[in-house]
Amino acid sequence: MTARPQHARARRAAAAALAVALTAGLAGCGTPLPAPEAPAAPAVAPAALTAGQVDRVLADLGTVLAAGDAALDPAALGPRVTGPALAVRTAEYVRQTATAGARTPTVLPTRAQSVVVPATTTWPRTQLVVTEQPADLQAQRILVLQQPDARSPYRLWGWARLLPGVQLPAVASSATGSPVLAADTDALRLAPAQVLEQYADVLTNGDASAAAPAFAADAFRDGLRTAREQTAASVAAVATVAESTVAVPEGVVALGTLDGGAIVVGQTTTTTTLTVSQGSLTLDPTEAALSGRPEVTRTLVYTYQDVLAFHVPAAGSSDPVRLLAAEHGRVSVSGE
Amino acid sequence: MLTRPFAAVLAAVGVVLVLLGVASATLWRADDVLTATATSRTPLLVTDPGVLELGGDPVTVRVTAPDDAPVVLAVGRDTDVLGWVGTDPWTRVTGLSSWDALATSAGGEGAAAGVASSTAAEPSAGTDAAAPAPAPDPSGSDLWVTQVSGTGSAELVWPRPDEGRWLLLAATTGSGDPTLSLSWPRVVTTPWLWPLVTAGALLVLVALAVWVRAGRRARGDAWVPVTTGAVPVATDPHGVATVPSRRALRAAEQAARDASRRGPRTGAVPTVSGAVPTVSGAVPTVSGATPVGAVPQQPGDDAARATSTPSAPGTVPEPVVASAPDGAAVDATGVDAPRVHGDGVLGRAPGGRPSADPEDLAELRRPGGSEGDGPTGGATSAADVPAAAPAPTTDRRPSLVERLRSALGRAQPTAAGTDGTGAAPGAGTRAPGDVTPSGPGVAPGEDVPVVPPRWSGPTPGAGRPGGWVPEVTEAQDPAPGTDGPAPADAATADAEPAGPTPPGAAPLEPGAAAATRGDAWRRAWGLGEGARQEGPPAVADRPAEDERGESR
Known part of the structure; x- marks a missing residue:
């Protein structure tokens, strides 16, 4: 008689044990779902571009340039060329066409010797690429590639030739990325925006400029003055030459260097105006092509877009601002 | 329980x-590959940081879109991806909702609040306004670390990076919504x-x-009840009452049978022994008669005898006849004589031999039994003689042996039967039957068995011989005179000398000492006329050997 209750108890116990076992077994199968473990966001912005991306961009740029150069069609440059670079290139195509191929566009190597990559997570982004020396042993170029927004590609905004005897400041590795300084930062001896303004004043006014002492003498400035003087001399009989340079506030980029300074890249516009006092000026084919008229009788205006790269020392430094590279590209000619 | x-x-x-x-x-x-899928409600699908790496390394990403719409898979830094997505509506993959499904949520202002600041700073606000209509195409952006495009579907393998927060952007420029699946190889534990x-x-x-x-x-328990249960059963009066009675009956019956069976043997001993003295007294005389009288005494043996006797005589007519009579008488006395010698009483003849005896004994023990009997079996002597006689006439033996064999073969069975029943007479009768053939003087009934074993084998009561052997050996001691070789000589020579001596002594000792002694001995061994039967040894042995040698 006692056996039955005991059996029942045993059954209950068995059932309980079974349940426990099953639960355990099922629990064993139900390993928790893996949850994403997001790596901590880096405290410092990483390099905006990886080496691969830089190479890819440059390769693509080279392809686009080659296509544009082949077709002498600035439209083909659209995907990868913009700003002063596009304007200058366009003018060069015109010149090449006007000269029947005698004057080819500026050679732009797209293989990087070194890269200054911005460390940023925002846009626009600008990277500087120091190219290898061109085959004709011209000066190395500094390519300025700019990405205005996230959905835009890096485009060649401008290029500049390294000035002779210039030593590039040391910069952080491309993997780390160089800090991007604001145009109005006070970490530098001169704010990037002011650098361009003051240099433009120096170009315009020469040594008379108040800013002249801040800038070390450079070949570019001398070259411009020389060119201006020659032009003035050549047209002295019939015209006077006036030249002014104005900084373009947009597009000033400052990438920090290891010495606390920065490489400041900016653009200025130089306008050279010939005022015809008597008679007329016959334009060469290129000028004619650019201006659309073979001669001018009143004024002739050359517009140049200058891409300049400076090394600006850190704030408190007594070192002058040095011009590293510059390109003085004629983009338009107009006259009356 | x-x-x-x-x-x-x-x-x-x-x-x-x-x-x-x-x-x-x-x-x-779990499957070796963990695959989870999700379908976006927007053309853009972005994974949260860590989602790509949550399942293992590497992750295989596959995106499909209906209608073979162009699809793009791209991986980039979180800031780049989110910067690219901007303010467009997008679907955020936040992880796994189950083992085969991805958890998603609406991306955008709320979810991407953190990114909002950066995107807000973008100058591309103008494009955003117009963007919603056309699905943006992320392909070709410089932001992507890796990117795959396809129509309808695209697949991408993304190994786990060393560092950084990498997001996946899946997009389709078609009207449908992309379906994203992430697969990770898993180390399934x-x-x-x-x-x-x-x-x-x-x-x-x-x-x-x-x-x-x-x-x-349980067994223990089971046993207990069984035993307890059995006990009562066992103790059941009925059962008990019946069982014992049967047993008792059986036992009684058995006992009775045994008694009846044994009676003859064991009981016979005394009876026979009792008879023995008288008989023993007669032994000499009887023994003398044995050869002769044996024939009449046991008819059953007659056949054997008839056959054997004739044969024996036939072969060894002269000696048998000649010696038999003398030997019989002489032997009868002689039989005792050797024993006496054994006792040391009569040291002479035996004494002289004794020197050889020990050795002989050793050798002859087995045979000795038979040999030793030679002398003892005075009656045997008659048979011995003939047997011995043949020895000299070894040539003839074969025939004799063969005959004997045949005789034995016939006689033995009967002899065996007789052995069991008739002790005294049987012995006497047999002796001739067996002895004669086998030489055997061994004649005495019981000896037969002993001899036979040697001769033809076991047939003749193997059981007994064994028992007998010892006796015989003991008997041999006195029997020394019965050397293996001696027999022939002894048979004749001894018989003669022994004959004479014993006669004198025989009557004296045999009559008294021998008889009493023999009785005692027999009694001790439970033998009827065993004493006599120690006969045939030497002779028997030889023939046996010869037989073997020749016949085989």
Whole structure:
């Protein structure tokens, strides 16, 4: 008689044990779902571009340039060329066409010797690429590639030739990325925006400029003055030459260097105006092509877009601002 | 009482555990590849940081879109991806909602609040306004670290990066919504396999132990009742009453039978022994008669005898006849004589031999039994003589032996029968039957067996011979005179000399000492006329050997 209750108890116990076992077994199968473990966001912005991306961009740029150069069609440059670079290139195509191929566009190597990559997570982004020396042993170029927004590609905004005897400041590795300084930062001896303004004043006014002492003498400035003087001399009989340079506030980029300074890249516009006092000026084919008229009788205006790269020392430094590279590209000619 | 069910339950649980463990590692084992999918409600799909790496390394990303719409998969830094997505509506993949589904949520202002600042700073606000209509195409952006495009579907393998927060952007420029699937190779662990299997096995073992113990107990319990139950049964008056009576009856019957059976033998000893003295007294005389009288005494043996006797005589007519009479008489006395010698009483003849005796004994013990008998069997002597006689005439032997054999073959059976029944007479009668043939003087009934073994083999009461052998050997001691070789000589020579001596002594000693002694001996050994039977040895041996040598 006692056996039955005991059996029942045993059954209950068995059932309980079974349940426990099953639960355990099922629990064993139900390993928790893996949850994403997001790596901590880096405290410092990483390099905006990886080496691969830089190479890819440059390769693509080279392809686009080659296509544009082949077709002498600035439209083909659209995907990868913009700003002063596009304007200058366009003018060069015109010149090449006007000269029947005698004057080819500026050679732009797209293989990087070194890269200054911005460390940023925002846009626009600008990277500087120091190219290898061109085959004709011209000066190395500094390519300025700019990405205005996230959905835009890096485009060649401008290029500049390294000035002779210039030593590039040391910069952080491309993997780390160089800090991007604001145009109005006070970490530098001169704010990037002011650098361009003051240099433009120096170009315009020469040594008379108040800013002249801040800038070390450079070949570019001398070259411009020389060119201006020659032009003035050549047209002295019939015209006077006036030249002014104005900084373009947009597009000033400052990438920090290891010495606390920065490489400041900016653009200025130089306008050279010939005022015809008597008679007329016959334009060469290129000028004619650019201006659309073979001669001018009143004024002739050359517009140049200058891409300049400076090394600006850190704030408190007594070192002058040095011009590293510059390109003085004629983009338009107009006259009356 | 509960132990067995408990053990059963334990075992069941153990088995279940084992099965669960195995199943966890097989049936329920997670797939080697974890694949989770999700369908976006927007053309843009972005994973949260860490989602790509959550399942393993590397992740295989596959995106499909209906209608073979162009699809793009791209991986980039979180800031780049989110910067690219901007303010467009997008679907955020936040992780896994189950083992085969991705958890998603609406991306955008709320979710991407953190990114909002950066995107807000973008100058591309103008494009955003117009963007919603056309699905943006992320392909070709410089932001992507890796990117794959396709129509309808695209697949991408993304190894786990060393560092950084990398997001996946899946997009389609078509009208449909992309379906994203992420697959990770998984190191599938089966953490429950061995614990469960071990635990289960332990449970089973415990259950077994419990069961066995229970079984033992149960057995013990079972035994108790059985015994207790049996006891009463055993003690049941009826059963007891009946059983013992039967047993008793049986026992009684058995005892009776035994008694009847044994009676003759054991009982015979005394009776016979009692008779022996008288007979023994007669022995000499009787023995003398034995050869002769044997024939008449036992008809059954007659046949054997008839055959044997004739044959023996036939072969060794002269000696048999010649010696038989003398030898019989002489032997009769002689028989005792040797014994006497053995006793040391009569040291002479035997004494002289004795020197050789020990050795002979050693050699002859077996045969000696028979040999030793030679002398003892005075009556045998008659037979011996003939047997011995043949010895010299070894050439003839074969025929004789053969005959004897045949005789034996016939006679023995009967002899055996006679042995059992008739002791005294049988012995006498047999002796001739057996002895004659085998030479045997061994004649005496019991000797026959002894001899036969040597001769033809075991047939003649193997049982007895064994028993006899010792006796014979003992008898041999006195028998020394009965050297193997001697027999022939002894048979004749001894018989003669012994004959004379014994006669004198024989009557004296045999009559008294020998008879009494023989009686005592017989009694001691439970033999009827065993004393006599120690006969045929030497002669018997030889023939046996010869026989073997020749016949075989």
